[in-house]
Amino acid sequence: MMKLSLTLFCCMMALSAAAQPGISEMQKARDDLAADFFSTFDLSLVLATLFGLTGAVKIYHNWQMGKHHIDSDVAAWFYAAFFMILSGAFLKAIFGI
Template sequence: MRKISLILACCIAACTVSAQPGISEMQQAQQDLKSTFFSAFDLSLIVAGLFGIIGGLRIYKNVQMGKDRFTADVAAWFFAALFMTLAGVFLRAIFGI
């Protein structure tokens, strides 16, 4: 009785294993991830560039207005742009692309 139930359990397990996606589906999923990820990586670089430009313009305005304390603004805008750049690089490393 035990042998029959063990054989039946193995047959059921084999049927569920064969229902899993194949290699072609996995390659298609990897290709889809690569195509969408590069646009996300480019987007992170574009946003970092925008942070740099906007930050530079705001700091320039503060200097022209005669404000003495703008070092915190420089650091904030610089690290915002650096974070966006590193976020794209980090995601690229995580996904192995």
């Protein structure tokens, strides 16, 4: 009888745990956040564009000043922009915004 009552008690606890309060509130907060704020992915694209343009200007300036070994500069600016694009996609995937 003790095992049956313990089993029944555990089943009742599982049923009450299935209906957690706050899930709809969290969904509403997520929707409000997505509607009100600039998208993280869009922000990362804007920053990547700024990195790309700044890098292009600096590399062009160095090339015109006679510095012809700019391979590391090109790679650094390219990967900075690429990292920003990937980080935006990563944050979009994690937070779903």
